[in-house]
Amino acid sequence: MARQERAEQTRKAILEAAASRFDAVGFLGASLSDILAEAGVTKGALYFHFKSKEDLADALVQEQFSVLDPSSALQSPGLQTVIDWSRDMAAGLQSDVRVRASIRLVIEQGSFVTPASSAYKQWIDMAHGCLLAAQSTGDLRKELNAHDLAQLLVASFTGIQLSSEVLTGRADLPERVAFMWSTLLPAIVPPRRLHKFVPTGGSAA
Numbered sequence: 001m002a003r004q005e006r007a008e009q010t011r012k013a014i015l016e017a018a019a020s021r022f023d024a025v026g027f028l029g030a031s032l033s034d035i036l037a038e039a040g041v042t043k044g045a046l047y048f049h050f051k052s053k054e055d056l057a058d059a060l061v062q063e064q065f066s067v068l069d070p071s072s073a074l075q076s077p078g079l080q081t082v083i084d085w086s087r088d089m090a091a092g093l094q095s096d097v098r099v100r101a102s103i104r105l106v107i108e109q110g111s112f113v114t115p116a117s118s119a120y121k122q123w124i125d126m127a128h129g130c131l132l133a134a135q136s137t138g139d140l141r142k143e144l145n146a147h148d149l150a151q152l153l154v155a156s157f158t159g160i161q162l163s164s165e166v167l168t169g170r171a172d173l174p175e176r177v178a179f180m181w182s183t184l185l186p187a188i189v190p191p192r193r194l195h196k197f198v199p200t201g202g203s204a205a
Contacts, residue, residue: 011049013039018056019063019101027057027108057105061119064102067092068126077133079140079189080197083181085126086157087201090173093161103161124150139193149188156180174200 017039021030032053036046050056067088092099106119127150134140140149160180164173181199189197 007049010039010041010045014041014046014049014056015060015063015098019060019098022057022060022101022105023097027053027105060098060102061105062102063096063098064089064092064106064119065122067096067099077130078137079131079134081130082127082153083197083199084201086153086177086181087174089157090161090170090177093173094170107158107162120154123154127153139189139196141188141190144188153184156184 014035017035018030020038021035024030030053032043032046035053035056036043039046050059068085089099093103102119109117124147128147131140131146131150135142135144135146140146157177157180160176161170161173164170164176178200181197185194185197185199
């Protein structure tokens, strides 16, 4: 058990160091030697857990989904779940270097061997499922194409977080995401249902 715990601690240290370097300088700018130095581990320890820098990047790409509560989509799929996901992602981008590195790697997907477009697809698919549930209960205008809307929401969030990063270092990201929802909700939700949704995330009183 002690050996297993040490191995897990080493893996975590490598991921933290890789996330720090990828977040700071991107995939191409980060070298394995810098990651090893920051993690304080040997090359052999790194290769025990990861085959290459690309393998490290692939592992980190999945970190963006760590902000999700998987049960939320199963227990209460709907529009508020998508709003809450965007709020949690905004918070993750502010506080978690692994999430920031993951998002940067996805945006720079042409920089390494395995493209990360599947991450976009996963977000779109999850949002699509929740939007279909919202449409079935009358919380989403029936004339809307739920898949097209899911793509719009993912693209909008991506653009908002990028502009927030450039302009304020993401300091205003939660407010920008809430404004996105305040603007979109009247266009996608029937007027009689608008009171149900909280643009900043959470449940309506």
